[in-house]
Amino acid sequence: HCHIHDQDFPFATAEVFDNMREMGVARAICIGVDAENSQRAIDFCQQNKSNPQAIQLFACVGVHPHEAEKFDFAQDLPKLEAMLENQKVIGIGEIGLDYFYENSPRQIQQEVLKAQLRLAQKHNLPVSFHVRNAYADFWQVLDEIETGGAKIRGVLHSFTDSEENLAEALRRGLYIGVNGISTFVKEEHELEMFAQIPLEKTLLETDAPFLAPKGKRGRKNQPAWTALVAEDLAEKRGLSVEEIAKITEQNVNNLFNLGK
Secondary structure, three states: OOOOOOOOOOHHHHHHHHHHHHOOOOOOEEEOOOOHHHHHHHHHHHHHHOOOOEEEEEEEOOOOOOHHOOOOHHHHHHHHHHOOOOOOOOEEEEEEEEEEOOOOOHHHHHHHHHHHHHHHHHHOOOEEEEOOOOOOHHHHHHHHHHHOOOOOEEEOOOOOOOOOHHHHHHHHHOOOEOOOOHHHHOHHHHHHHHOOOOOOOEOOOOOOOOOOOOOOOOOOHHHHHHHHHHHHHHHHHHHHHHHHHHHHEEEEEEEEHOOO
C-alpha cells in the first residue's frame, strides 16, 4: 500500500525501485484516492511494468473519504468502473470513513463508500479501507451493503484502533494493514492490540510517503521500508524475517488473488 505514483512523490521512480530490490521488497500496490489519481496509479503501473529491477506493480482505484464531497456519482462512478477492466487493477481503495479530519460531511462519506462497496460486490474485488474514528458507522455501512449481497473482502489499512474493533474486523474475516506506526508505539494498550493481530490476517504496508517506521521517523517513507516493518514484527513475534515475509506475502496473494 503506497502512493509512489503521486506527482509529488519525493523520490525518483528509479531510486524507489532500486531501494526496494536492495531491501528484498518485490511488489507494490499503488493506491488511488480519487478518480484522477486512480487513473494515474494505473498509468504508472503500465509505464513501469518492465522496470530493470523487476518490481511488480498493481493498482487499487477508489475515492478516499477526504475527497468524498467532490465525488460526482454520474461521472466518477462510471470512470471507476471502467478502470476495473484494466489488468493492473486488483482491488478498490482506498475508501472508507474519516471522522478525525472530517474533510467531507459524514453522510456524503457514507454514500460514496456505499456506492464503491457495491462496485466491489458487483466485480468480486477486495477493498482497501481507510477508517478513522468512525468504526460504529463503518460496521453499520458494511452490514447494510452485505444484507442481501455478497460478503465484502478487504483490509483495514493502517489499523491503529481498539482491541474491540480488531476483534470485530477479524470476526468479519478482514485483514489488518500493519505499517510503520506499529514499530514505534509505546503505550501498553497499543502494543497489546498489535500483539493480538494474527499473522495469518496481517498485511505489511508503508503508506509511502507517509508513516515512516522506527529509525526513519521524520523522513519521507518509501516501499523499501516495508522490510523494516517486517523486521520489527519478526522481533516481537520471535520469528525470522523470512517466516514473516512468507506468511504476509501469502496473505496478500489470498486477498488480492495474486499468484507468484
